[in-house]
Amino acid sequence: MIKYFISYDLRDSRDYQKLYDELKRFKAIQVLESLYCLKYQDDKTEELRDHFKKFIDSDDGLIIIKSAFWAGINLDNSPNDL
Numbered sequence: 001m002i003k004y005f006i007s008y009d010l011r012d013s014r015d016y017q018k019l020y021d022e023l024k025r026f027k028a029i030q031v032l033e034s035l036y037c038l039k040y041q042d043d044k045t046e047e048l049r050d051h052f053k054k055f056i057d058s059d060d061g062l063i064i065i066k067s068a069f070w071a072g073i074n075l076d077n078s079p080n081d082l
Helices: 017-027 045-055
Strands: 001-008 029-032 035-040 059-067
Touching: 001 045, 017 029, 045 059
Parallel strands: none
Antiparallel strands: 001 035, 001 059, 029 035
């Protein structure tokens, strides 16, 4: 399992609940306000993007980042807790 970071910008309607519910289903942890981290199968970045885009509007922004290393400060939760 690999750590992936998911960040988003919800623009006009800002319906967060659908996205939050799906992140919770994936056992993602909130690292910063609009940044979550989860564990998932290796080499599935596009698969995750395609899955999570179903939970945002067409004008919203979404990025999925596969991570081998990370560093942070003053985080809400640590990716090491996954």
